[in-house]
Amino acid sequence: MSETxxxxxxxxxxxxMAVTRGATLHRTLTEELALMPRNLxxxxxxxxxxxxxxxALKGVSFEVKRGEVxxxxxxxxxxxxxxxKILSRITPPTTGEIRLRGRVASLLEVGAGFHxxxxxxxxxxxxxxxxxxxxxxxxxxxxxxxAFAEIAKFLEAPVKHYSSGMYMRLAFSVAAHLESEILLxxxxxxxxxxxxxxxxxxxxxxxxxxxxxxxxVSHDINAVRQMCRRTILLAQGVIVKDDLSEETIKCYxx
Amino acid sequence: xxxxxxxxxxxxxxxxEQVTTEAEIVIEPQLRVEHIFRDIWRFRDLLWILAERDxxxxxxxxxxxxxxxxxxxxxxxxxxxxxxxxxxxxPSDGQPYLLFVLCGMTAWNFFSSILQRAGNSLVGxxxxxxxxxxxxxxxxLAAGLGSLVDLIVSLTVVFGALTLYHICPGWRVLALxxxxxxxxxxxxxxxxxxxxxxxYYRDFMHAMPFILQIWMYITPVxxxxxxxxxxxxxxxxxxxxxxxxxxxxxxxxxSNVLTWPMVMVGTASSIFLLVSGVIYxxxxxxxxxxxx
Numbered sequence: 001m002s003e004t005x006x007x008x009x010x011x012x013x014x015x016x017m018a019v020t021r022g023a024t025l026h027r028t029l030t031e032e033l034a035l036m037p038r039n040l041x042x043x044x045x046x047x048x049x050x051x052x053x054x055x056a057l058k059g060v061s062f063e064v065k066r067g068e069v070x071x072x073x074x075x076x077x078x079x080x081x082x083x084x085k086i087l088s089r090i091t092p093p094t095t096g097e098i099r100l101r102g103r104v105a106s107l108l109e110v111g112a113g114f115h116x117x118x119x120x121x122x123x124x125x126x127x128x129x130x131x132x133x134x135x136x137x138x139x140x141x142x143x144x145x146x147a148f149a150e151i152a153k154f155l156e157a158p159v160k161h162y163s164s165g166m167y168m169r170l171a172f173s174v175a176a177h178l179e180s181e182i183l184l185x186x187x188x189x190x191x192x193x194x195x196x197x198x199x200x201x202x203x204x205x206x207x208x209x210x211x212x213x214x215x216x217v218s219h220d221i222n223a224v225r226q227m228c229r230r231t232i233l234l235a236q237g238v239i240v241k242d243d244l245s246e247e248t249i250k251c252y253x254x
Numbered sequence: 255x256x257x258x259x260x261x262x263x264x265x266x267x268x269x270x271e272q273v274t275t276e277a278e279i280v281i282e283p284q285l286r287v288e289h290i291f292r293d294i295w296r297f298r299d300l301l302w303i304l305a306e307r308d309x310x311x312x313x314x315x316x317x318x319x320x321x322x323x324x325x326x327x328x329x330x331x332x333x334x335x336x337x338x339x340x341x342x343x344x345p346s347d348g349q350p351y352l353l354f355v356l357c358g359m360t361a362w363n364f365f366s367s368i369l370q371r372a373g374n375s376l377v378g379x380x381x382x383x384x385x386x387x388x389x390x391x392x393x394x395l396a397a398g399l400g401s402l403v404d405l406i407v408s409l410t411v412v413f414g415a416l417t418l419y420h421i422c423p424g425w426r427v428l429a430l431x432x433x434x435x436x437x438x439x440x441x442x443x444x445x446x447x448x449x450x451x452x453x454y455y456r457d458f459m460h461a462m463p464f465i466l467q468i469w470m471y472i473t474p475v476x477x478x479x480x481x482x483x484x485x486x487x488x489x490x491x492x493x494x495x496x497x498x499x500x501x502x503x504x505x506x507x508x509s510n511v512l513t514w515p516m517v518m519v520g521t522a523s524s525i526f527l528l529v530s531g532v533i534y535x536x537x538x539x540x541x542x543x544x545x546x
Contacts, residue, residue, distance in 0.1 A: 015544065044451075044534060085543070089281060089387040092540040098281040106386070113382050115307060117314050126307055129300040130386050 004101070005182060005213045006064035006087070011096035012237075013057040013082050056082040057237045060096070066181075069204070069214040071228035071245060073221065073252055078234040080217045084186050087215070102181030102213075105131065107172075116160035120151055120170060123159050127174045141177040149173035168196060176203050183207050183214045201227065221249055285540055290532075293389045300388060304396035308371070309403055323407040327363055331356040338476050347478045347509045353415055354507065358475040360412050361502040364405040365437050365495050366466050371397040372445030373462055377452050380546040390539045394449045398442060405434065412506065426505045433501035436524050440494035443527030446535040453546050454538070473499050479511040487511075491519040494527065 057079045064070050074080050085091045087098065088106035113130040114123050124145055128138040138145075146152050149170040151162070159167060185204065204227060208214050218224050224231055224245060231248040233241040241251045294301070313319040331352060338344045339351030346354035372394035376383065379393050416423065448465075452458040458465075473495040474481070482490050490496045497512070497520025504512040 044538075086281065089279075090384065091543045092285070093281060093283055095283060098279075100279040100281070104279070113386065115311065117311055118307065122307070122310070126303055129297075129303040130382060130388065132297070132388065133299075135299045135303070 003066045004063050005066045007099040009061050009097050011060045011093045012055055014053040014055050014094040016053050055237055060239055062242055064213055066213055067211045069208045069228045071224035071231035072217040073224055074234035079237040080234055084184050084217055088184055104182045105178040105180035106184040107175045117158055119158055120155045124174055131178050145173045145177050181212055183212055186217045297388050297392055301392050301396050305399035308397055308400040323404050324411055327359050327408045331359050334476050344477050349507050350419055353419055355476055356412055356415055357503050357506050358499055360408045361499040362475045364401055365441050367401040368398040368441035369445050373448035376449040383546050384543050390542055394445050423506050430505045433498045437498045439528050440524035443531035446531030450535045450538050453542050491516040492523050494520045494524040
């Protein structure tokens with residue numbers, strides 16, 4: 001049972017300042033044309049003049065065993081979201097290596113890919129496929145998704161006519177039914193009413209009881225304390241503390 | 255834990271078959287080339303669903319809906335026929351100008367709509383790129399796939415018009431699918447370039463209409479390829495659209511400008527566009543989320 005499912009080794013992520021600075025995000029063509037002869041390839045790769053780098057994560061290493069529910073906390077800009085983005089493969093690490101055993105479901109933001117003009121049914125398929133489900137898998141879970149979201153009556157209506165509550169429930173429901181061994185959760189609980197948050201927490205607890213591994217990133221200290229035995233504290237891109245939740249939270253607050 | 259343990263590197267995230275299959279995913283700074291196509295294969299359902307979404311959305315909240323696919327090329331061809339055929343009297347290789355331009359428009363519209371839709375698709379779907387992982391190439395591919403529906407409909411219009419004119423295309427029509435495939439190869443290659451460049455340089459968003467307009471002028475859409483001086487024609491053939499749009503007329507109307515060297519040059523440059531497009535796309539693909 002104590003098999004390592006997530007192994008993060010010396011992972012770092014550097015952003016170049018030219019990219020992170022808003023104004024120069026999309027350089028103008030004239031600016032670039034002047035630099036072009038110097039290095040066409042680096043221009044094509046979107047790297048203009050050499051620029052400062054900023055390390056959002058640096059030398060982060062930890063391991064998570066099967067069935068563990070681990071919280072990740074830290075103030076804004078501490079690298080929590082970057083870590084999750086790397087784990088869910090949205091952005092590549094600059095250094096280091098990560099090994100994941102099993103399929104990953106990331107609930108970074110539920111409802112990604114929902115299209116307002118499409119019906120609830122169409123959106124379940126669209127969103128499911130975006131999250132990595134096959135058509136078959138979506139069909140298999142379709143009824144469960146609809147039931148969990150409590151939207152059976154409005155299945156054929158375009159989601160733009162949904163209330164925001166219905167919208168959120170449907171979105172979370174699709175994501176929660178992704179069959180996976182590793183669950184990455186980021187701030188989904190910040191939205192929705194108390195009842196919905198309870199439902200989300202319940203689903204996460206269920207997942208961990210079913211032997212799934214959960215990495216839970218949140219600002220909500222109470223939710224972390226309630227859900228996770230172990231918590232990692234990040235500050236300025238490095239791990240400050242990796243301990244039992246009580247100890248880590250004490251360190252974070254103190 | 256030894257059994258069923260096999261190693262799969264960065265290329266794949268999801269085991270689509272069985273959840274219980276243990277696969278190790280390794281995330282590294284560099285992308286492994288060998289996993290590109292397998293990754294796309296794994297997400298093939300997403301490709302279809304996204305394409306379906308694009309087609310559905312295009313005609314939602316329109317009154318005449320799918321009829322637009324028929325009307326667009328037909329109206330454009332009528333206008334071109336009036337301006338270039340009746341007023342400017344541009345020679346059309348002895349064919350009725352309406353048919354002549356309808357053929358050219360069908361091929362060109364197919365090509366340019368792939369470019370346009372796929373080219374804008376990455377930026378248009380930026381909200382997905384920053385939220386979820388999947389092979390990014392799925393987005394422009396799905397956008398281009400939607401154009402295939404248009405092609406089939408507008409080819410039906412062409413063949414409808416042929417019967418009105420009592421023209422029966424000969425055996426050459428069998429080459430049509432090949433020309434379509436080559437147009438797809440060229441268009442996908444070009445749109446991989448454009449869509450990826452657009453992520454970094456929004457200038458291409460504004461340049462797109464001009465690129466398409468200029469590309470149309472160097473392609474025999476409203477004029478006959480025979481207008482190009484014979485010694486120049488091989489250079490014009492470097493433009494795949496030039497060769498294969500003319501190919502449509504060769505196959506359907508039996509015009510005789512197309513030669514083997516032209517087809518070879520056109521094919522070579524299509525393949526070059528595709529290969530270079532794939533290489534470029536994948537050299538920048540992983541950083542899209544940081545930039546878009």
